[in-house]
Amino acid sequence: MGRVVAPGSLWALWLVPVALATVYFQEEFLDGESWRNRWIPSTNDSNFGHFRLSSGKFYGDIQKDKGLQTTENAKFYAISSRFKPFSNKGKTLVIQYTVKHEQKMDCGGGYVKIFPSDLDQKNLNGKSQYYIMFGPDICGFDIKKVHVILFYKSQYHSNKKPIRCKVDGFTHLYTLTLRPDLTYEVQIDTDIIESGNIEEDWNLEELRKMEKSALKMPKNWDKLSQNDKPSDVPSQDWDKHFLDASANKPSDWNSELDGEWQPSLIQKPKYKDGLKSENVDNSDYKDVWLHQKIENPGYLQDFELSEYENIGVIGLELWQVRSGTIFDNFLITDDENYAAEFGMKTWGRTKFFCLFL
Numbered sequence: 405m406g407r408v409v410a411p412g413s414l415w416a417l418w419l420v421p422v423a424l425a426t427v428y429f430q431e432e433f434l435d436g437e438s439w440r441n442r443w444i445p446s447t448n449d450s451n452f453g454h455f456r457l458s459s460g461k462f463y464g465d466i467q468k469d470k471g472l473q474t475t476e477n478a479k480f481y482a483i484s485s486r487f488k489p490f491s492n493k494g495k496t497l498v499i500q501y502t503v504k505h506e507q508k509m510d511c512g513g514g515y516v517k518i519f520p521s522d523l524d525q526k527n528l529n530g531k532s533q534y535y536i537m538f539g540p541d542i543c544g545f546d547i548k549k550v551h552v553i554l555f556y557k558s559q560y561h562s563n564k565k566p567i568r569c570k571v572d573g574f575t576h577l578y579t580l581t582l583r584p585d586l587t588y589e590v591q592i593d594t595d596i597i598e599s600g601n602i603e604e605d606w607n608l609e610e611l612r613k614m615e616k617s618a619l620k621m622p623k624n625w626d627k628l629s630q631n632d633k634p635s636d637v638p639s640q641d642w643d644k645h646f647l648d649a650s651a652n653k654p655s656d657w658n659s660e661l662d663g664e665w666q667p668s669l670i671q672k673p674k675y676k677d678g679l680k681s682e683n684v685d686n687s688d689y690k691d692v693w694l695h696q697k698i699e700n701p702g703y704l705q706d707f708e709l710s711e712y713e714n715i716g717v718i719g720l721e722l723w724q725v726r727s728g729t730i731f732d733n734f735l736i737t738d739d740e741n742y743a744a745e746f747g748m749k750t751w752g753r754t755k756f757f758c759l760f761l
């Protein structure tokens with residue numbers, strides 16, 4: 405059945421919500437050598453390899469296909485570019501770029517790293533703490549994988565499901581999408597290669613097991629009525645607060661006048677290693693909180709898994725045995741459609757031309 409739009413309701417078309425993409429970072433290297441003002445090479449090691457702007461030995465468009473190319477064999481590389489810091493809390497995060505290993509990659513990284521804004525760019529090195537590492541890594545016959553490493557609770561967590569990367573010498577488009585509902589997607593050349601739930605597909609079981617084994621059912625938990633279990637507390641407050649389990653209902657409490665009694669919420673102490681509470685003698689405190697967090701399905705999902713504050717730098721920090729890799733068309737946005745369009749506009753065009761080589 406066709407869709408009929410009566411002339412009188414045409415105005416409604418103007419009300420169709422148009423999602424406005426926020427583009428946090430976009431780099432196509434279209435302005436000659438000006439990229440050097442935007443990309444800061446690290447001087448942490450004087451032996452770092454150098455990047456140059458190049459479209460390589462073959463290309464669709466010699467100007468548009470120029471990107472950052474590694475130029476020296478058997479070197480570490482470290483370079484980064486800064487943008488206005490943002491938080492992806494509650495928003496989709498898309499990280500996308502193209503990479504071409506035209507040198508027949510034998511061993512080396514082709515990934516990007518996303519850093520907090522306080523990164524000291526001039527000192528960028530292998531130990532610099534990052535939030536996300538994403539992209540292909542190739543070494544010999546064994547390693548041909550796409551890394552998706554997420555920083556969570558002071559540790560790096562790798563994706564469990566192996567994702568195979570492209571190993572040929574053509575330009576490929578890599579796209580990582582992290583959504584606020586904890587689903588993710590990895591695309592290569594716009595094909596969805598892997599997708600699922602972050603909680604299930606990352607190596608987080610150890611962390612979870614330890615959290616669960618630390619649990620003890622608080623003695624009074626069953627006696628707490630549904631009203632006492634503070635389901636109406638906004639979930640983000642549960643990250644900072646927990647029930648004062650030691651509190652007793654005051655003897656002069658009058659439910660008629662004062663309402664249902666509820667233990668007060670106390671500020672949650674800082675957790676060391678994300679597990680142990682500090683300065684808390686009464687272990688019931690954290691038990692109540694953890695119990696609530698784990699048993700109540702509403703709080704089961706830990707949305708912090710892929711939430712980052714002050715995302716502010718993108719960098720290439722990697723090792724290459726044989727150089728020649730070209731990185732281009734970097735994009736960080738909150739909009740999947742925009743990323744798809746940008747991918748087709750950049751990689752799509754290159755691919756089209758390369759078909760005729």
Ligand SMILES: *[C@@H]1O[C@H](CO)[C@@H](O)[C@H](O)[C@H]1NC(C)=O
Pocket residue numbers: 447448449527529531
């Ligand atoms: C390189 O970085 C490391 C770690 O941040 C630091 O200890 C070292 O002093 C730096 N080296 C130089 C030459 O800046």
